[in-house]
Amino acid sequence: MSTLPYLVRLGNRLADGLSAMSEERRERHREFFLSFQTGDGGFTGREGDSDLYYTSFAVRGLTMLGGWEATSAEGVASYLTAIDWRRLGVIDLMNWFATALAVQLATGKDLLADDAGDWRAEAAAILESVRVEDGGYAKSTEGASGSTYHTFLVVLTYQLLGYPVPRQNALVQFLYDRQREDGGFVEIAPMRRSGTNPTAAAAALLNEFGAVDDELRSDLRGFLKSVRADEGGFQANGRVPFADSLSTFTGLLTAHDLDLGHIVNHQTTREWLEQQLEFPTGGFRAATWDSDADVEYTFYGLALLSLLNESLSELEKERS
Numbered sequence: 001m002s003t004l005p006y007l008v009r010l011g012n013r014l015a016d017g018l019s020a021m022s023e024e025r026r027e028r029h030r031e032f033f034l035s036f037q038t039g040d041g042g043f044t045g046r047e048g049d050s051d052l053y054y055t056s057f058a059v060r061g062l063t064m065l066g067g068w069e070a071t072s073a074e075g076v077a078s079y080l081t082a083i084d085w086r087r088l089g090v091i092d093l094m095n096w097f098a099t100a101l102a103v104q105l106a107t108g109k110d111l112l113a114d115d116a117g118d119w120r121a122e123a124a125a126i127l128e129s130v131r132v133e134d135g136g137y138a139k140s141t142e143g144a145s146g147s148t149y150h151t152f153l154v155v156l157t158y159q160l161l162g163y164p165v166p167r168q169n170a171l172v173q174f175l176y177d178r179q180r181e182d183g184g185f186v187e188i189a190p191m192r193r194s195g196t197n198p199t200a201a202a203a204a205l206l207n208e209f210g211a212v213d214d215e216l217r218s219d220l221r222g223f224l225k226s227v228r229a230d231e232g233g234f235q236a237n238g239r240v241p242f243a244d245s246l247s248t249f250t251g252l253l254t255a256h257d258l259d260l261g262h263i264v265n266h267q268t269t270r271e272w273l274e275q276q277l278e279f280p281t282g283g284f285r286a287a288t289w290d291s292d293a294d295v296e297y298t299f300y301g302l303a304l305l306s307l308l309n310e311s312l313s314e315l316e317k318e319r320s
Contacts, residue, residue: 014307026066029065030068031282032282033061033295042054043057050079053095054294054295057298057299059102061295061298072109077103077109088100089139111315135171147173151171183219184198200253204254224255233245234247234252245277245285282298284301
């Protein structure tokens, strides 16, 4: 694996993909993110109080757009400081550490500088508390079988901690066991129909561990072709009749990272994204069925736009 955490590499890459965005368009989306920041420094979803999940998406989105103001970053630092990360589940634990790192990069403030003891070992112990017999990681300590998504998050957290994942071979086998005949991967063992997002999570981890071969690439290419939507994106699974920005981002990222070729028409995808999901006042909605924009799907909309820009740049290089 690379010495840089996956999330850091991805964040740098997505920021590069938006480097040519006009300042006016960039500012619209930046202001949209900031409109969800509350008095305690965190960010909300479409309703309710500050939430670590949405705070993480907002911070990653603002970073992708080229940075955020010091006052906003200080607010996030205060919000994170008020949270006891030792009591968090897997999803929020990853979000806490990833957001704390973003705060440190933006402000120089190390939120763990005064933490007593070996906090890295403590965090690793929390992660291992949800490891199960099948080699993967469950959602909680009550879980009996591994979740592809939560296993992905655990690995990302280990990378942020600078720790190797224990029993890596067992984890790789767990992922292989989640592959189905349609070429994709499922979230939990009883499922038979693969989903785009668990497939992307499994493929990303196997790629990180150097466990991808040509046969798997062929399987993944076939699966992604089976979940293409007419509007140019990817469906969450073969039974969903429409594309959404999250599935399209993860599917396209998988195709890019594993050299699967051009599975969707990038121009059609761009038109769908910019004409149907992007709001002229800032923000993106999830899909055409959605009525409003929010922090999470604005992150995915911008991230998808970045990947499409990356594809265009690569095509221009090939033609020159």
